[in-house]
Amino acid sequence: MSRYLLDKFLYTVDRDHELTERYRAEPEALVAWWEENIANSLLNCVVAEKTTWLRFTDEERTALITHDSVRLFELGAHPFLTLTLWIAMFERDFDEPLAMQLDYARKLADKTLPYPDITT
Template sequence: MSRYLLDKFLFTIDRDPALVERYREDAAATVAWWEEEMANRILNCTSGERSTWLAFTDEERQALVAQDHVTLFRMGAHPFLTLTLFIAMFERDHGPLEYQKAYGKALQHLTLPYPDIAT
């Protein structure tokens, strides 16, 4: 499992409004595309340099496709990255702060120690 790769996915999708919409509309295709095309690109590298070894586990891929922020948090994905991305995707379907409250409520059953989210 790679917290780095989960966080990289959440970060890069959240920074591009077109990718946010793509992930909202077709999560499975977006995750597959991102893993194939983007996962092994080196951040902040303009030369096209790539690594070859990064890939999601089946569990990570399933949680990303399901857009399951609770499972992603349990796996160590940073909660601020999931929150900001999921607000961009789903807040429009709710009233003011309703989505944020539902996000927190879905996590309230978790107790300390939380997964390590150190970066």
């Protein structure tokens, strides 16, 4: 399990409108593409600098593909990164102001901190 890789995925997809829309429309394809092309690049570094060993576990990949915010939280993904990406992808599906955020909070209501650790 890699909190780093989950958070890197959430961070990079949230900051690129095209990736956000691809993740919403075709999550399995986007997760596979991202893992193959982005996962091993170093953030904010030259393209030539890459690692070769970073991969999602099957559990992480499934949670990302199914947009399972609760499971991502349980796996250690930072809830603020998940929330901001979910707002970009799903807020438009709710009729009332803040309805998406309240739904997100309701789904995580039985979870307690400090697990997982959400320090930055």
